[in-house]
Amino acid sequence: MATHPISIDSAGGEYMETVLVIAWAMKSGDPVKTGDLLVTVETAKAATEIEADRDGWLAEIFFAEGQEAPVGAVLGTIADAKPMAGQPASVGPATAAAAAANPRELVADEASSSIRPPGSRAVASPLARRLAASAGLDLATISGSGPHGRIKKRDIDAALAARTNEHDDAGQRTPTAVQTSPVAAPALARQTAPVVLIHGFGSDRSVWRQVVPLLQSGIDTISLDLPGHGTESARPASSIEEIAFLLSDRLEEMGVGNAHLVGHSLGGAAALALARLGRLAVRSVTLLAPGGLGPEINASFIAGLARATTVQALQPWLTVMVGDPAALPSGYAQAALRQMEKAGNRDAIAAMAESLFPDGTQGFDLAGALGELAVPTRLIWGRLDRVIPAAHAARAPGFTAVHLLDGVGHVPQIEAPVLTARLITETVRSAG
Amino acid sequence: MKNTPSVEQHLEIYRRMLLVRHLEEGLGTLHKEGRTRGPIHRCDGQEAVGVAATAVLEAGDKVATTHRGHAVYIGKGMAVHPVVAEIFGRATGACGGRAGHMLVADAEKGVIGGNAIVGAGIPAATGMALSMQILGTGNVAMCIFGDGAAQTGICHEAMNMAGLWKLPVVFVLEHNQFGLTVPSEVQSPVEDLSIRAAGYAMPAEIVDGNDAVAVYRAVSAMVERARRGEGPGMVECKTYRIEGFSTSDMGGYQKPEDIAAWKERDPLLVSRKALLGDVGEAKLAEIEAAAKAEVAEAFETALSDPMPEFSLDEACNPYSEAH
Amino acid sequence: MAMMRYAEALNAALREEMQADPSVFVFGEDIGRYGGVFKVTKGLMEEFGETRVRDTPISEQALTAMAVTAAMTGTRPVLEIMYADFVPLTLDALVNQASIYNYIWNGQVKMPFVLRTQGGGGAGAGAQHSKSLDSMLAHIPGIKVVAPSTPADAKGMLKAAIRDDQPVVFLEHKLLYNTRGEVPEGDVTVPLGKAATLREGSDISIFATSKMVVEALKAADLLAADGVSAEIVDLRSLRPLDVNAIVASIAKTHHAVVVNEGWRFCGYAAELSATIMDHAFDELDAPVARVTLPDMPIPYSEPLETAMLPSAEKIRTAALKTLK
Structure with missing residues (x-):
């Protein structure tokens, strides 16, 4: 018929x-x-x-x-x-x-109906399917070169190359990274690889707003929201690997092939997992009180953060987060709650807490990933950290620069933004 | 006579046998009310074997027993409450409700432990004895096993090695006449299974398994030998399984006249008669009332104890980084 | 570093651990006076005496059960089961005893015993002396199963296994005993549960253990001539499994071949395939290929046996097919 x-x-x-x-x-x-x-x-x-x-x-x-x-x-x-x-x-x-x-x-469309009749399922490898989805490619328009016409990564690569050529022919700009850098790229000494900043559990990318303007000019930044957080609240993840995959996908979509990684707490663990994944050329790594270097984590803090719905409930946990409560900007609790309400991600992050920190333990070990890094690596930890013990810094391999900050708790980027920005800048510069 | 228990020792054996009997009868009642879970294997009428044999042991000695092990648990020094709580699957049970009545263990008391694979307790005790010999601890391992277990291949393998290496292990054969429903004479060409001990170069003695004093004497002699490094021994205790295989047993294969005859020779009656002359009725009545009250209280407490909550237990996860 | 045979590395591990810890003892068939059928326990009886080094009767079933309870009561037994084909005789002790007590008894006992055995075909030993029963063993929760491929890992992992407080099945291979390799001197252990990447590659990942690692490395040479860059990951430990290493490798190559010398149906290779699907589905650019023994007994005659066993050539064929 x-x-x-x-x-x-x-x-x-x-x-x-x-x-x-x-x-x-x-x-x-x-x-x-x-x-x-x-x-x-x-x-x-x-x-x-x-x-x-x-x-x-x-x-x-x-x-x-x-x-x-x-x-x-x-x-x-x-x-x-x-x-x-x-x-x-x-x-x-x-x-x-x-x-x-x-x-x-x-x-x-007309052209591809000869490849597959309308309504039939495209045969594609899981990888090809994922890459096509993130690039916005329609599988039905691609002919597969694998067994039984299966679409493989190489077919997606070819389709993307063709699309790029079309854009170039039309004199259009190829898609590039969507960057949130507040700093205009200067003509001189521009770092080609951006600094990718990854926030910690229960937070969002706005946590970097004090540090970003303090970085040396010429440094491009991309602040990512973790899965389940901020603008990504609809897409939670249940393992550190999945987080790494999702972040990697987003960077790939932005056309970011190499980057300097900066991660705080869970974001630090994510940075290490991202480096281990190997899909991104990592130029340097700066970790602030990262997860993944030991089993201990303050379970009450995680639970309290995920549960709090009022300023009164959240305030004590924010106090635990910092070395000196005065370091928190006034109204921080209110702002944090508003963010969480806006994102509507309370359940998502509670579920993430459960799968990432089962029984109050960090359910992942990234010391191995840290040990495998072959790029400049810096570890920053507040001596007064009551969320993840600064003692985990002792697991850092010999090539890592370790900075233990006096009077600082779990969030150096809020408690000591100037020093944090300086150390990030130095790490990036040392990568050349 | 050498190795005869003192009056105090016999009185304690009698008290523990009473605890076991009340435990079994209490379980029977609750089973009929539908308040127990899974099959329960009662040892009514066999208490003298489990209690008197383990009464010989020291704290550092170890025992492996069967799926019908309540008398051994109590005999080797476990309190009634953790045993009852375990049987009712409570968080307060000896194993937190994970083991159930057939697999109870209390490592501190040397009960390691019940075993519901018939025959598996024999190499288990033999392995403990091997460890004791290598470490030179001077301790003894004991295995309580049944006439059913005596027919397994692993029984031969383990006893052969025990005899060969003169391991400090004592095999106490609790010959209760049945392997599930099948009588011993349908399972074995010989009536006295302990004649096989000669094949492993170990001495053996046959005793009346319903007479606690006889069991104690024979086991005590074998334990002393083993402790001196002279190797294993076997004691065959002739007894009878009064209450069937388990609470799920429909019965009908045990002769009523056999049951009646063995009930007349109930180990509690045998011990009571022997003790009456030594301590008098008042003392016995006092002990009996106390034992009954102790078990009643253990049941009451256990039944109102909390149930355990399931969690993935890192401490008991062999793949955990914690190990 | 010292150049050693695989069997000598195992012997050194046993000797060092017995010297360091008087609770370690070894027992099994022919392991004392004769020094073991594969000479792994050579010289131990002379050095440590007949109490700690025991020749045993042919009683695998009871020996394994005894290792379990000896381990519970203060010693660290190392039991040699001469052939993996005899492992089915030991199964009650592993399945119904060793695997349950840690959990069922609420952590009251430790069970630090090692069951050493060797399997694998290629030596003309016939259907009852050539099998690899990895999956049967790795299926049992509560037991660690490791299978090193190099002399260095053989020594380091056996030392780690002896010191482990839980049961470890240590799988050796009859055709590995005479292989040589550099072994670090002194008290060096290799952690159980960590894979090793023996050769980096970018096109396809090949996962294997034991003798199959040797075949995989040969396959990588063949594939290089085909213009294919293969990454060889020696899993070393079948359980616990280093899932991170597997995922990281597949994230790089997007193609996987899993190799196991055991049977295919419900086999270890099937477990690896499922694990890869669980953790790296979206990284796969092709279905995972399995290279295994066919589901048959292992025949005696050389051409028959050779035709059945997984080999470098079969791994190469599977890799090329996966990359189509």
Whole structure:
């Protein structure tokens, strides 16, 4: 039975990546005449009606009402013959649901319909699938070179290279890192590798706002939110490896291939895991009271931080966090609570705490990852740290510079921003 | 007579046998009420073996027993409450509710431990004796095993090595006539299983397993020998399993006349009769009342003790970095 | 460093540990006067006497059960089971005894014993003397299973195993005993549960233990001629497994071949494949390939046996197929 795609490429407009399916005018199995209204979609703030371009029967619906479809996607098909009841082509709600689960895989344009018939699943390796998703590539547009037409990493690489060439030909800028640096890149002595800052558990990337302006000019920074935190609150992670994978994906998306890593607490552990993952060329590593160098962690602090819903409940734990409570900016507790409310991630971080710190123990050991580093490495720890004992610094291998700060607790970047910025700058500079 | 227990020792054996009997009867009652969990293997009528044999041992000596080991647990010095609490799966049990009644252990008391793989206690005690010999501790290991276990291959392997190396281990055969439902004569071509001891160059003695004094005397002689480094010995205690294999046993295969005959020779009656002349009725009545009260209190406490909570236990995780 | 045979490295480990700790003793069939069928215990009876070095009757079942309780009561037994094929005789002691007590008895006892055995084919020993039963052993929770491939690891890991407070099954290979390698002198232990990357590569990761590491290294040479850069990871310890090392390697190469000399169905290679899927699914650019013994008895005649055993050539073929 021949089927013909219901296409929306003319409807989307070049400024849009997706359209919203508002309403189907008929259900699958209904007869269709040329010019009949099939489906209404929302494009660029306007409703667009798509009409049938031939006679036949509405066979398949790939995007249900209320669902977003990428521009270029095939929304459904028109069949030449009446679909038989029970035949796979006569699609009911089940297929709509399947399409909802992963619309990208069901998308095909004219060119790729010769590769896979619309509605069939793209065969791709898990790695290729992940890389395509993070690059926004449509698997249906890629032909696989592996066994049985399986799409492999090399096929994604080839597709990305082709896309880059297209952009270059059109005189467009290739996608580059989205950077949050407040410092304009100066013409001279510009560090090509950015400094990637990773905050600790229960915090977000704003924790670096005091340090970033103090770094030597010419240093580009990228402050990332950890999975489950800040802007990433919808994507929690349950292991340090998963955190590393997700961070690595984001850096890859930004086009960051090499970087200086700075991590605080859980973010320090994440930095080490990221380095161990090996997908990023790491130029230097600065760790502030990092996790992963010993089993101990203040479980009450973690639990208290994750649980607190009022300033009164949070304040005592913030006091534990610092060496001198006066170091905390006034209103810090209120601001931290507001952030958490805004992110809506309280449950996510509580779940992360449970899987990352089972029974009040750091469930990961990254001393090995630290030992394998072959780049300038600096460890900064407050002697008064009551969250992760500064004694863990003793596990640092001989090549690591260790700085133990008097009068400082768990958050040197808040308690001693000037010194912290200086030490980060020195680490970055020493990497050349 | 040499190796005869003193009156005080016999009185203590009698008291512990009473504790075990009350424990078994209490379990029987609670089982009928549906308040026990899993099968329970009672040793009613066999208390003299487990209690009198272990009464011979010193604190540093070790014992391995069977799935029917309540008399051994109490005999080797465990208190009633942790045993009952373990049987009811409580956090306060001897093993925190993880072991259940067949696998109870108390390393400090030298009970390591119950074993529900029939025959496995025999090499277990032999291995302990090997360790004692190598370290020269002067201690003795004891294995209480049944006539069913005597038919396993591992029994032969272990006793052969015990005899060969003159290990300080005493094998106490608790011959209760049945392996689950199958009577001993259907399992073995010989009635007195201890004649096999000659094949391992170890002495053996057959005693009335319902007479605590007889058990004590025979076991004591073997333990002294073993402690002197003269090698293992075996004591075959003839007894009878009054209450069936376990609480899940439907019965019907034990002859009522056999049960009645053995009940007349109940080890508690045998000891009571012997002690009456020595200490008098009043003393016995006092001990009996105290034993009954002690077990009742242990049940009451255990039944209101908290249940354990499940957690992944790093301290008992052999793959943990902590080890 | 000293150049040593694998068997000599094991012998040195036993000797050093027995010298250092009087609670260590060794026992097993033919290990005393004769010095062991593979000469691993050579000279120990002369040095330490017949109390601590015992020739035993052929009683694997009871010997293993005795090792468990001897370990509970103050000694550190090292039991030699002559062939891995005899391990099924020991299983009650491992499955129903050793594996349970630590947890069931709430941490009341320690069980520091080592069960040394050797397996593997290629020596014409036939169907009852050539098997690798790694997966059967590694399946049992509560027991560590290690299988070093080099003399240095053989010594360092045996010393670590003897000092470990939990049961360790130490798997040797009959064709490794005569292999030579540099062994650090003195009291050097190698931690159990840590893999070693023996050769770095960028295209495909090959994971193996014991003799299969030797085959994997040969395969890496063959693959290099094919233009493929293979990374060879010697897992060294089957359980606990160094998952981090596996994930890190796959994150680099995105392709994996797992090699095990045991049977395929429910085998150790299957466990490795599942572990990789659990932890590195999104790094995989191709399905994990398994190179194992086929699910058959090991025949005697040389061409029959050779045809069955995993080899460098089979590993190479699997790697090339994975990279298609």
